[in-house]
Amino acid sequence: MNRHFLYIFFCVNIVIFVGFETVIALNHEMVKSTSESSEDSALLGFKKAVIQELQEMKGEMLLLKMENEEKDSKIKNLEQKVANLEKGQRHSVIRGRRGMFQNIAFTAYLDHSEHNLTQDQPIIYNKVLLNDGGGYNTNTGMFTAPVAGVYLFSYSVGAKVIPDVHLSQYDVFTRLIVDGVHQLSAVAESTSTWDDEQGSTTAIVYVPDGATVWTKHEFKGGNNLYSAEFERITSFAGTLLYEKEPVDNSGIIG
Structure with a gap:
């Protein structure tokens, strides 16, 4: 009877040990999978953040380009106005001199x-x-x-x-x-x-x-x-x- 009991006890322990190892293995796989999933999720989030930042920078660059083009246009208009004023002044001076010296x-x-x-x-x-x-x-x-x-x-x-x-x-x-x-x-x-x-x-x-x-x-x-x-x-x-x-x-x- 004692031998039979010991045999049963031994088999139960083996089953418990194997089950425990299996649980540990499964738990390790689950942890590994969860870790990899977390890493993939973090990488994906980082990529999304970078893309969003690049898009924002592109938008800012386009806005700056538009502002520069507008400023260039204003500068050209001002330069043209200055040139016209200088030309008008020269003509005025010439007309004034002609009025003084025409006789x-x-x-x-x-x-x-x-x-x-x-x-x-x-x-x-x-x-x-x-x-x-x-x-x-x-x-x-x-x-x-x-x-x-x-x-x-x-x-x-x-x-x-x-x-x-x-x-x-x-x-x-x-x-x-x-x-x-x-x-x-x-x-x-x-x-x-x-x-x-x-x-x-x-x-x-x-x-x-x-x-x-x-x-x-x-x-x-x-x-x-x-x-x-x-x-x-x-x-x-x-x-x-x-x-x-x-x-x-x-x-x-x-």
Whole structure:
């Protein structure tokens, strides 16, 4: 009987032990599965959070891009307005200057003869008929441009052979000088006694603001210039045609 009891007790213990091990194994598998499921759930949640954050960043970037484009558009509009204002101001200044200087014109003449002229000596037209704008100077014989623009200039010189007078050399050669550069020339030659001769030329040229325009004697032949109060055949005149911005005068031949 005791042996039978021990056998039964032994078998029960084995069953209990095996069952306990099985329960432990099952519990371990359940814990492992739960852990893996938790890890997958956490990873999935992290991915979702990252995706949501990226989407939010993308939205913010799009918003910033739109704001930048709007600011760029406003900046371009402001730049255009500034350019228009500057252009308008320049035009206003030009119109104002034109209002101040549009009446620029002069005419002067020489009321006597000049003898023994030297090389490059300025011809001074000492009598003034008109000097609007005050550009012509009777002391120097030079016209100073009050404003840059295109001007018309015309001048004439006289030659006359008069017996027993200094005008024994009967020809004269002169040049028109604009801003230090020779533009045109005028020549007069009297070939007989009491023969009145007049040489003249006309030029339409650009003159910078503040530049001088004048005529001078060129020592090529005669050195006497004829004129008189009652004849006034030696004269100098000019007028502003229109204002103009500075130009390149490098092509002018000196």
